[in-house]
Amino acid sequence: MKLTEMRNIGKEMANKLHSIGITTPEELQLAGSKEAFLRLRLTHENVCLVHLYALHGAIENLDYNQLPEKTKQELKSFSDQLK
Template identity: 60%
Template sequence: MTELTSMINIGRELAKKLGSVGIGSAEELTRSGAEGAFLKLKEKYPNVCLVHLYALEGAICNLEFNSLPEGRKKELKEFSDFLKNFN
């Protein structure tokens, strides 16, 4: 099992939050996917934002979050906006 903090974009604070929602390794994050992990985080930490979602996707893809393709960022933003309708 690979530590979350070994992934790009995942600092100690985000790793701790991920661990608190049952995602404790890089492999578990990859299995959950960015959207799945973000949904779990959003349920426990309502203040997580779109940048967190970008960071998760970047970690899975091994990219700086600001280097994600524009099309993928648009999909992630739409997902985040969709979740706002339920708060």
């Protein structure tokens, strides 16, 4: 399976993930959404909260806008701590 076959992962997101050493769905799952997001933030200026939602949704096999509200709040809190 390729990254682009996961939910929420298009060509642009896959390219960003490749740039930080995540090249397979298994590597993304192993890293987790927060670690992958943190690594993306360090190398790409335009990464935002929606990217974190998309990564988490990809791992959970959910569209990012279908994440539970509690999960969104936890991810937002994590993102806010990085600012």
